[in-house]
Amino acid sequence: MIRVVIAELRKLRRPTLLLGTIATVGGLSALFTSIIFLMIDSENGNSERGERVGPEELSQAMGLVYGFRLVGVFLGIVSLCIFASQTAQEYSLGTLRNLLVRQPSRMKILAGKFISMKIFALVMVLFAGALSILISFALAGRANVDTSAWTTSAAMELLFKSTLNIFIATLCFGTFGMILGLVLRSPISAIAVGVLWNLILENILAALIKSTGKWLPGTNFSNLGEGGNPDLTYRHSLAVSLGYLIIGGAISAVLFKRRDVAN
Amino acid sequence: MEKVAISASDLTKIYGERAALSHGNFVVPEGSICGFVGPNGSGKTTTIRMLLGLIAPSGGTATVLGESISHPEKYLPRVGAMIEGPAFYPALSGRENLKVLAELGGFPLSRVDQLLAKVDLADRGGSKFKTYSLGMKQRLGIAAALLPNPKLLILDEPTNGLDPSGIQEVRGIIRDLADSGTTVFVSSHILSELEMICEYLVMLREGKVIFSGRTQELLSGQKPIIVAKPEYDVDLTNLAKKLTDSGFNLSISDGSLHIEAAQEASATINRMAFEAGITLASISVVLPTLEETFFEMTGDSK
Numbered sequence: 001m002i003r004v005v006i007a008e009l010r011k012l013r014r015p016t017l018l019l020g021t022i023a024t025v026g027g028l029s030a031l032f033t034s035i036i037f038l039m040i041d042s043e044n045g046n047s048e049r050g051e052r053v054g055p056e057e058l059s060q061a062m063g064l065v066y067g068f069r070l071v072g073v074f075l076g077i078v079s080l081c082i083f084a085s086q087t088a089q090e091y092s093l094g095t096l097r098n099l100l101v102r103q104p105s106r107m108k109i110l111a112g113k114f115i116s117m118k119i120f121a122l123v124m125v126l127f128a129g130a131l132s133i134l135i136s137f138a139l140a141g142r143a144n145v146d147t148s149a150w151t152t153s154a155a156m157e158l159l160f161k162s163t164l165n166i167f168i169a170t171l172c173f174g175t176f177g178m179i180l181g182l183v184l185r186s187p188i189s190a191i192a193v194g195v196l197w198n199l200i201l202e203n204i205l206a207a208l209i210k211s212t213g214k215w216l217p218g219t220n221f222s223n224l225g226e227g228g229n230p231d232l233t234y235r236h237s238l239a240v241s242l243g244y245l246i247i248g249g250a251i252s253a254v255l256f257k258r259r260d261v262a263n
Numbered sequence: 264m265e266k267v268a269i270s271a272s273d274l275t276k277i278y279g280e281r282a283a284l285s286h287g288n289f290v291v292p293e294g295s296i297c298g299f300v301g302p303n304g305s306g307k308t309t310t311i312r313m314l315l316g317l318i319a320p321s322g323g324t325a326t327v328l329g330e331s332i333s334h335p336e337k338y339l340p341r342v343g344a345m346i347e348g349p350a351f352y353p354a355l356s357g358r359e360n361l362k363v364l365a366e367l368g369g370f371p372l373s374r375v376d377q378l379l380a381k382v383d384l385a386d387r388g389g390s391k392f393k394t395y396s397l398g399m400k401q402r403l404g405i406a407a408a409l410l411p412n413p414k415l416l417i418l419d420e421p422t423n424g425l426d427p428s429g430i431q432e433v434r435g436i437i438r439d440l441a442d443s444g445t446t447v448f449v450s451s452h453i454l455s456e457l458e459m460i461c462e463y464l465v466m467l468r469e470g471k472v473i474f475s476g477r478t479q480e481l482l483s484g485q486k487p488i489i490v491a492k493p494e495y496d497v498d499l500t501n502l503a504k505k506l507t508d509s510g511f512n513l514s515i516s517d518g519s520l521h522i523e524a525a526q527e528a529s530a531t532i533n534r535m536a537f538e539a540g541i542t543l544a545s546i547s548v549v550l551p552t553l554e555e556t557f558f559e560m561t562g563d564s565k
Contacts, residue, residue, distance in 0.1 A: 007364075010359060097346055101317075102364050
């Protein structure tokens with residue numbers, strides 16, 4: 001399986017994908033973090049849904065990861081797109097047959113792909129986190145934010161937890177994308193369905209039928225990235241997310257193993 | 264007894280109501296070059312995919328290099344294949360594409376540059392696959408198939424898109440491999456190419472194997488044609504009538520009579536022409552080509 005991981009990483013590190021992802025993730029991270037500090041005095045707010053986060057709040061340990069946490073859900077969407085396209089393109093390009101001739105164990109191919117994309121997602125999260133923190137430090141002075149609490153052990157613990165949570169959320173979104181890629185076998189369809197579902201349909205559904213909100217996959221994946229909240233606990237989101245991913249993963253793995261490779 | 268590289272016994276694949284391959288029985292002797300021919304949709308690619316473990320048969324069995332196709336992991340490390348044209352990652356270079364497959368199969372990366380040189384892509388190995396011409400893509404596909412230094416090479420239309428010199432190069436590669444003991448199972452639409460290099464043939468029609476054996480056996484089993492060309496074109500119909508009246512089956516093509524008859528009939532035809540006052544500019548006996556035999560057996564029209 002290590003051979004599959006190495007081969008997959010060679011595909012993932014191609015300049016168009018790697019640089020494109022770094023540019024996207026870097027851009028998002030820079031944008032969200034900058035808005036918090038540069039629009040700190042804006043009456044329209046500087047955070048989610050027009051909320052205002054002031055210097056006092058940002059001067060606490062949490063201020064270190066505020067921007068990073070905001071960008072978390074978008075990292076999930078980027079990850080969904082990458083996992084979906086990397087999986088589905090093997091069908092659309094016809095390259096799956098080459099892979100299976102060189103590595104007949106379909107489960108090893110699937111596991112190797114998953115592990116390599118996990119590594120890619122980890123690099124993506126770490127890069128976004130590092131950039132967000134750098135920008136936070138760079139803009140803190142301008143926004144009159146005291147950064148002394150950002151170097152305490154509490155801040156480091158928060159940073160570690162936030163990184164881990166965002167990574168878990170990113171993996172959940174990515175796995176969701178991979179399942180769509182395996183089922184739909186078309187990168188465009190898989191990405192379109194995944195993005196539409198998570199960014200639009202879930203919100204409409206949750207608005208129409210309030211009780212569905214806590215059971216929807218995207219809502220729970222995002223909640224994992226945010227570390228949970230009083231209305232939707234981390235434990236609940238973890239259980240729901242695992243449920244979706246285990247069932248979806250099992251169905252797609254069976255399809256991948258048994259389905260004829262006829263294109 | 265001849266060792267076999269591929270053996271299919273009642274191999275069947277059914278899609279819904281349609282049998283893509285029905286009870287296919289054939290063998291490919293080890294070390295041979297075996298052509299795989301049949302009209303489009305006759306089941307060639309389906310058969311190749313079953314042999315490579317990509318699709319599961321609906322019935323029957325087959326072995327490849329002595330192992331059942333239900334365990335492709337036992338023989339695929341010794342098999343090279345190019346199926347239905349070259350499929351690679353467009354954004355990766357030719358070299359990177361080969362490295363992906365080399366890493367996957369556990370082959371030394373040093374083979375990549377050797378193979379790029381072998382298929383005349385050494386100077387374009389660093390270019391992205393999407394910038395390759397059809398011929399270059401095809402050559403990269405052949406290089407990928409050669410990665411494992413295969414005991415069995417399965418090629419599906421390897422000369423598609425190649426220019427005449429490219430076709431000659433591929434023919435040379437196939438011959439070199441066969442000389443070194445590799446079995447080559449190759450499908451192609453260019454039947455004259457197959458006739459030149461294949462000692463064995465498997466012929467399909469509508470999902471059924473209609474011939475499996477030596478190429479020579481197939482061709483020698485066909486009726487020879489006597490081609491007679493009168494000195495003057497005006498004598499063509501006159502001679503044709505005389506021969507038809509005497510019970511010969513014939514057709515007129517390119518100013519010549521094509522008469523279905525054994526070689527011994529040449530003297531009779533020559534005499535009949537002489538008696539009718541017709542001088543023959545030439546008379547020769549030709550065996551049908553593989554292409555003509557193929558069209559006759561498959562019932563396909565040119």
